[in-house]
Amino acid sequence: MAHVFNPYFTQIKNDLIVSANMIVGTGGTNDYNQKTTIQLTIPAGITVVEAGIRVAVTGHTGCVIRNTANNKQWALVTNRNVQAGDIERFYIGVTPLKTYTLFFDCNQGSMAMFNWSDDINKIIPNINDY
Structure with a gap:
């Protein structure tokens, strides 16, 4: 292994607490509609995922997302007073x-999407699927 010269020097005179913040970044995936099964691998550092369903037609929305391993329902939007373009x-x-x-x-036309970020990680989930 080659020696790398480091021109920086730090002298510690007192006790020092070192901490690190993990930045998980942002990401997402989308455009799942009609009857589809996908595999979603959660990135490192992500503990909360936002599932969003974009409504295609006013008042006509049915959409469900569920985990096939345990039948836990992640999202459900049914026909109710929603407007086209709304995201639940x-x-x-x-x-x-x-x-x-x-x-x-x-x-048809409704779309499911997933998002994650440091800010989403701070939200208290309404569904737990650990």
Whole structure:
């Protein structure tokens, strides 16, 4: 291994507490509609995922997302007073690096999406699927 010269010098005179903040970044995936099954691997450091369902037609929305391993429902939007273009959001507590197999059953044109970020990690989930 080659020696790398480091021109910086730090002298510690008192006790020092060193901490690190993990930045998990942001990300997402989308465009799942009609009847589809996907595998979603949760990135390292992510503990909460936002599942969003974008409504295609006013008042006509049916969409469900569920984990096929345990039938836990991650999101459900049914026919009710929603407008085209609205996004219904659900927050799911997840396990980092775990792969989930998810089943979607959404009306034509409705779309499911997932997002994650440091800010989403701070939200208290309404569904836990660890």
